[in-house]
Amino acid sequence: MAFPxxxxxxxxxxxxxxxxxxxxxEAHGAEVCFLADEGTDRDLYVALTAVVLGTERMTVxxxxxxxxxxxxxxxxxxxxxxxxxxxxxxxxxxxxxxxxVLAPLDLVPQRxxxxxxxxxxxxRSLLTGGEVGTARLNWxxxxxxxxxxxxxxxxxxxxxxxxxWVILSAEPPVSLPQAAARLRVNGAKVAWSAYLxxxxxxxxxxxxxxxxxxxxxxxxxxxxxxxSDGRVDAIRVEMLAGRLDAAAALLPDALVDEYAVAGDPxxxxxxxxxxxRSFDLFMLPMNDIEHCDEHIVASAEILSRxxxxx
Amino acid sequence: xxxxxxxLSLSNEGRLHDTLAIAQRADALxxxxxxxxxxRQHRAVMSAAAATLATTERVGVRVGIANPVxxxxxxxxxxxATLAEIGGPQRLAFGVGxxxxxxxxxxxxxxxxxPYTQVVETVRGLRRWLAGEELGFQPTTFAGDPSNRLDFxxxxxxxxxxxxVNGRMMEAAGxxxxxxxxxxxxxxxxxxxSRDRLATGAARADRSVDELLVSSNVLCSVGTDRVExxxxxxxxxxxxxxxxxxxxxxxxxxxxxxxxxxxTAVAANGPAAGAARVSEHLVDTFACAGTVDDVIDQLGAFAxxxxxxxxxxxxxxxxxxxxxxxxxxxIRSAVVHT
Numbered sequence: 001m002a003f004p005x006x007x008x009x010x011x012x013x014x015x016x017x018x019x020x021x022x023x024x025x026e027a028h029g030a031e032v033c034f035l036a037d038e039g040t041d042r043d044l045y046v047a048l049t050a051v052v053l054g055t056e057r058m059t060v061x062x063x064x065x066x067x068x069x070x071x072x073x074x075x076x077x078x079x080x081x082x083x084x085x086x087x088x089x090x091x092x093x094x095x096x097x098x099x100x101v102l103a104p105l106d107l108v109p110q111r112x113x114x115x116x117x118x119x120x121x122x123x124r125s126l127l128t129g130g131e132v133g134t135a136r137l138n139w140x141x142x143x144x145x146x147x148x149x150x151x152x153x154x155x156x157x158x159x160x161x162x163x164x165w166v167i168l169s170a171e172p173p174v175s176l177p178q179a180a181a182r183l184r185v186n187g188a189k190v191a192w193s194a195y196l197x198x199x200x201x202x203x204x205x206x207x208x209x210x211x212x213x214x215x216x217x218x219x220x221x222x223x224x225x226x227x228s229d230g231r232v233d234a235i236r237v238e239m240l241a242g243r244l245d246a247a248a249a250l251l252p253d254a255l256v257d258e259y260a261v262a263g264d265p266x267x268x269x270x271x272x273x274x275x276x277r278s279f280d281l282f283m284l285p286m287n288d289i290e291h292c293d294e295h296i297v298a299s300a301e302i303l304s305r306x307x308x309x310x
Numbered sequence: 311x312x313x314x315x316x317x318l319s320l321s322n323e324g325r326l327h328d329t330l331a332i333a334q335r336a337d338a339l340x341x342x343x344x345x346x347x348x349x350r351q352h353r354a355v356m357s358a359a360a361a362t363l364a365t366t367e368r369v370g371v372r373v374g375i376a377n378p379v380x381x382x383x384x385x386x387x388x389x390x391a392t393l394a395e396i397g398g399p400q401r402l403a404f405g406v407g408x409x410x411x412x413x414x415x416x417x418x419x420x421x422x423x424x425p426y427t428q429v430v431e432t433v434r435g436l437r438r439w440l441a442g443e444e445l446g447f448q449p450t451t452f453a454g455d456p457s458n459r460l461d462f463x464x465x466x467x468x469x470x471x472x473x474x475v476n477g478r479m480m481e482a483a484g485x486x487x488x489x490x491x492x493x494x495x496x497x498x499x500x501x502x503x504s505r506d507r508l509a510t511g512a513a514r515a516d517r518s519v520d521e522l523l524v525s526s527n528v529l530c531s532v533g534t535d536r537v538e539x540x541x542x543x544x545x546x547x548x549x550x551x552x553x554x555x556x557x558x559x560x561x562x563x564x565x566x567x568x569x570x571x572x573x574t575a576v577a578a579n580g581p582a583a584g585a586a587r588v589s590e591h592l593v594d595t596f597a598c599a600g601t602v603d604d605v606i607d608q609l610g611a612f613a614x615x616x617x618x619x620x621x622x623x624x625x626x627x628x629x630x631x632x633x634x635x636x637x638x639x640x641i642r643s644a645v646v647h648t
Contacts, residue, residue, distance in 0.1 A: 040458070040459070041462060049357040050396055069381060069384075070380060070381040070382070070385060071379075071380035078354040080353075081354040084326050085327070085361060105458070106454050106455050133417045139325075139352065
């Protein structure tokens with residue numbers, strides 16, 4: 001059975017460009033558009049509104065937003081408004097955020113897991129007609145699936161237990177089947193996101209994205225990636241100084257093989273096809289800013305081939 | 311005197327598609343602005359504003375107003391900058407205010423909350439962030455570092471107005487904002503009083519009050535039948551007379567006994583009961599209601615008091631569809647400087 005796929009953007013480009021890219025992706029078969037709530041880039045809900053109005057059928061979702069930069073009731077109202085605007089085309093996506101998200105706002109959560117759990121419960125209640133304190137969105141009529149993203153065991157357990165979707169964005173292909181089996185036990189679906197490194201140029205573009213993962217990932221993941229505490233500290237110093245290229249240079253190239261789908265286009269397609277039973281949705285992140293158009297088109301061909309192979 | 315424009319103040323309480331339909335009609339008919347509120351627990355104002363900008367051609371869109379309590383002030387900057395990308399900065403007016411009423415409805419009054427200081431710091435921050443600069447000061451009412459800035463260069467300039475009702479916030483608006491958006495209920499007397507406070511604040515920043523845009527919701531109801539049109543504003547007027555801050559009534563010139571009678575009736579039996587106690591004098595004081603000629607005359611009193619941009623709101627008229635045509639047609643022609 002062919003699997004659905006979608007595109008995942010960071011709002012680092014003008015909204016009109018994001019809408020154009022979403023349209024391009026939709027024309028090439030993408031069914032979902034995730035938009036990140038990152039740092040102090042374009043606003044998530046304004047941009048999602050533009051995307052949902054600018055596309056025909058795509059499902060859109062924040063992927064992910066956090067419990068800290070907006071009050072949970074404000075977040076729920078934003079999601080419900082989008083859902084009213086485009087019935088059946090909106091999901092919600094929550095996570096604890098990370099350095100890329102919260103540091104620019106100087107937000108330092110003291111209880112990230114508990115706050116995520118509370119925000120999830122508030123959002124789910126309000127989006128299903130419930131009351132939370134004096135808050136109630138009694139006009140909200142659309143069912144909205146909720147996704148949770150996270151790398152740590154507690155967040156993933158929460159996602160598996162409570163959410164409609166679990167977003168896996170740093171799960172190595174090799175361990176995806178095991179992770180999916182664990183996360184699907186209560187019926188949650190798995191949206192797996194992996195960078196596609198279908199050539200030398202793409203490998204180098206992909207590597208830089210692992211800087212934030214290196215900083216925010218739980219110790220077990222960092223250890224598996226060969227990232228010592230000292231190396232992570234050095235990466236953090238470079239990133240805080242805004243030297244992203246220098247940070248990327250400290251990352252082992254083997255991370256691409258570990259965490260991305262790497263190889264030539266046919267090899268990437270076969271790898272994805274071989275894992276298709278372990279995800280319900282494949283989410284394609286952008287490898288860089290400048291080449292999104294060609295990346296979407298090239299990746300669509302790979303994903304189409306992978307679909308044909310399943 | 312005449313106005314710089316004539317707009318509509320819409321609600322986010324109805325279906326977003328219905329709100330958009332009105333905004334699109336206002337756009338097509340030639341009205342100058344539509345204002346969208348962040349009204350308690352209704353549709354999200356930023357999505358409503360984004361959708362309006364994306365689906366209209368020329369009408370200005372006002373966020374009137376958003377608060378810095380339920381989101382980090384930097385998020386407000388991101389929202390403003392992103393909206394400006396959709397419609398162009400010249401079509402956007404971005405209002406910020408303490409929104410105390412909204413916070414109470416949400417049961418959300420943070421410990422140690424300082425609404426005035428937070429609004430002032432937020433507007434200062436928005437100015438810097440939307441100019442592509444670092445925050446530049448250490449905020450005391452939100453998390454932030456002087457070096458914080460947006461990750462992208464906003465298109466601009468973006469108009470930043472302050473939503474103000476009382477004297478202190480009005481003076482702050484005069485000092486730090488591009489303009490002010492007055493509260494839910496206004497009268498020519500209150501507009502005059504507000505301008506004096508704005509002038510005091512403007513003087514602190516070595517500028518003239520004439521540099522500020524004074525906008526406000528104005529209760530409007532226009533129709534061919536004067537009695538029907540005036541009747542259409544009574545219930546909403548009763549509701550706001552009951553809830554509005556004291557200064558709004560005190561500066562209006564309204565008979566205190568008339569106001570007290572309405573408030574007592576609303577408190578006891580709700581707005582419909584209060585409507586029955588709304589006198590002709592109160593309608594004349596707080597609304598522009600009646601025939602086209604009546605509304606033109608009444609708006610003239612607001613213009614003389616110093617209002618620049620009235621935002622017709624709530625009932626619009628016994629037949630809102632027809633009222634919109636009257637507002638955008640003969641009324642706008644008579645009251646807007648072109």
